[in-house]
Amino acid sequence: xxxxxxxxxxxxxxxxxxxxxxxxxxxxxxxxxxxxxxxxxxxxxxxxxxxxxxxxxxxxxxxxxxxxxxxxxxxxxxxxxxxxxxxxxxxxxxxxxxxxxxxxxxxxxxxxxxxxxxxxxxxxxxxxxxxxxxxxxxxxxxxxxxxxxxxxxxxxxxxxxxxxxxxxxxxxxxxxxxxxxxxxxxxxxxxxxxxxxxxxxxxxxxxxxxxxxxxxxxxxxxxxxxxxxxxxxxxxxxxxxxxxxxxxxxxxxxxx
Amino acid sequence: xxxxxxxxxxxxxxxxxxxxxxxxxxxxxxxxxxxxxxxxxxxxxxxxxxxxxxxxxxxxxxxxxxxxxxxxxxxxxxxxxxxxxxxxxxxxxxxxxxxxxxxxxxxxxxxxxxxxxxxxxxxxxxxxxxxxxxxxxxxxxxxxxxxxxxxxxxxxxxxxxxxxxxxxxxxxxxxxxxxxxxxxxxxxxxxxxxxxxxxxxxxxxxxxxxxxxxxxxxxxxxxxxxxxxxxxxxxxxxxxxxxxxxxxxxx
Numbered sequence: 001x002x003x004x005x006x007x008x009x010x011x012x013x014x015x016x017x018x019x020x021x022x023x024x025x026x027x028x029x030x031x032x033x034x035x036x037x038x039x040x041x042x043x044x045x046x047x048x049x050x051x052x053x054x055x056x057x058x059x060x061x062x063x064x065x066x067x068x069x070x071x072x073x074x075x076x077x078x079x080x081x082x083x084x085x086x087x088x089x090x091x092x093x094x095x096x097x098x099x100x101x102x103x104x105x106x107x108x109x110x111x112x113x114x115x116x117x118x119x120x121x122x123x124x125x126x127x128x129x130x131x132x133x134x135x136x137x138x139x140x141x142x143x144x145x146x147x148x149x150x151x152x153x154x155x156x157x158x159x160x161x162x163x164x165x166x167x168x169x170x171x172x173x174x175x176x177x178x179x180x181x182x183x184x185x186x187x188x189x190x191x192x193x194x195x196x197x198x199x200x201x202x203x204x205x206x207x208x209x210x211x212x213x214x215x216x217x218x219x220x221x222x223x224x225x226x227x228x229x230x231x232x233x234x235x236x237x238x239x240x241x242x243x244x245x246x247x248x249x250x251x252x253x254x255x256x
Numbered sequence: 257x258x259x260x261x262x263x264x265x266x267x268x269x270x271x272x273x274x275x276x277x278x279x280x281x282x283x284x285x286x287x288x289x290x291x292x293x294x295x296x297x298x299x300x301x302x303x304x305x306x307x308x309x310x311x312x313x314x315x316x317x318x319x320x321x322x323x324x325x326x327x328x329x330x331x332x333x334x335x336x337x338x339x340x341x342x343x344x345x346x347x348x349x350x351x352x353x354x355x356x357x358x359x360x361x362x363x364x365x366x367x368x369x370x371x372x373x374x375x376x377x378x379x380x381x382x383x384x385x386x387x388x389x390x391x392x393x394x395x396x397x398x399x400x401x402x403x404x405x406x407x408x409x410x411x412x413x414x415x416x417x418x419x420x421x422x423x424x425x426x427x428x429x430x431x432x433x434x435x436x437x438x439x440x441x442x443x444x445x446x447x448x449x450x451x452x453x454x455x456x457x458x459x460x461x462x463x464x465x466x467x468x469x470x471x472x473x474x475x476x477x478x479x480x481x482x483x484x485x486x487x488x489x490x491x492x493x494x495x496x497x498x499x500x501x502x503x504x505x506x507x
Contacts, residue, residue, distance in 0.1 A: 062406065063402050066398075088406035094399045094403045097499075107407070110417050111404050111414065111418075112407065112413065140498055142498060142500060166406075
């Protein structure tokens with residue numbers, strides 16, 4: 001599946017939010033927020049808890065706010081409709097416990113009322129092989145470890161084959177080693193797509209991000225993007241990430 | 257192993273029964289000994305079975321219709337906002353009325369035959385099934401629905417592939433309760449007015465002081481109730497195959 005995207009007809013668009021506004025419990029969490037996700041790049045959104053990161057991602061995904069009220073306009077840089085070009089990955093793997101791993105990967109087609117053809121099955125299996133869980137295709141999610149479940153979620157996202165990927169802390173519940181492997185895998189498999197990764201972990205942002213965005217303050221504002229050099233996935237010592245890490249921690253600490 | 261355990265429990269209960277009879281020296285017209293009941297059961301098997309069929313059919317049909325009605329009601333209430341506002345109070349009121357008090361009315365309206373007993377069983381089963389299934393439909397994991405929305409899911413597909421399967425364990429709890437209480441509806445209906453069934457047989461045996469025969473009918477009813485419950489439980493386990501058994505002893 002690597003390199004199968006973007007294909008000739010479809011290139012990943014940039015995503016632009018204008019006039020983003022979130023009110024929660026009578027308080028402005030952010031207002032008049034403008035945000036651009038660069039086309040075919042990884043943008044990572046960092047910020048202290050409660051600053052509205054998840055709400056912002058939900059707004060981009062076209063989902064309702066979990067609490068509070070949201071306003072704003074979301075559009076694709078190429079002017080074409082955006083909603084059917086978005087795939088969403090959450091902190092929980094959101095695998096359906098009654099469906100096998102393979103059925104979970106195929107669930108998008110079922111939910112859209114599309115038939116499941118042999119070539120869909122083949123593509124789903126190829127995706128599972130890419131993330132390294134092909135042998136578990138007929139297992140139920142409950143039998144898998146957290147890392148494997150998140151791999152299946154990644155395969156499901158790949159199967160949807162959308163040019164824009166919105167990820168809300170998808171690796172945060174994994175142990176450090178598993179998390180690194182999944183970061184590397186995602187960078188490789190999602191290359192060429194426009195990705196937004198919301199994360200709590202500055203090092204994760206530095207390892208995988210092209211643009212690192214900091215959301216902080218009250219009401220919150222987006223700081224000018226930080227752009228680490230070198231290509232992702234970066235290594236902590238080789239790519240000189242530690243000074244940037246310290247800087248980001250300082251900024252986040254100052255924001256808390 | 258399970259069968260052995262069940263047999264031991266059963267034998268223990270029989271022994272306790274016999275012990276009470278022996279110790280209290282209760283006359284047979286008050287509390288017959290287990291052996292007397294067994295003899296009564298094999299003496300007139302045709303009569304017992306003939307009436308047992310009637311009751312079993314009432315229970316099964318009541319469970320079937322009650323479950324279907326409960327499923328449909330829960331779906332309607334969960335899916336249509338106005339239905340929730342108007343039907344939910346009706347559902348609660350239907351439970352505030354003691355169903356037993358309705359038995360004479362049902363017999364008056366539906367006659368001495370099976371329909372009034374089936375209606376009783378339906379009324380008794382309806383509430384637990386509806387309430388449990390509705391509750392399950394309401395508590396779908398929000399993340400699954402979010403994911404489905406971003407995938408462009410249709411409302412019907414979300415219901416079929418996510419909300420209904422997610423509600424099945426809750427539905428199962430309701431149906432188990434329903435299966436356990438369904439016999440009550442049928443038998444109460446028979447007591448109020450009937451010309452056939454185990455309840456009818458028990459009433460008559462009681463009036464003629466054939467207490468051993470009454471116990472025989474009761475034992476048959478208990479066996480059927482147990483068989484029904486375990487069958488339903490088995491079916492539900494198969495239906496919710498992904499649910500892992502958890503026991504408080506695992507903590």
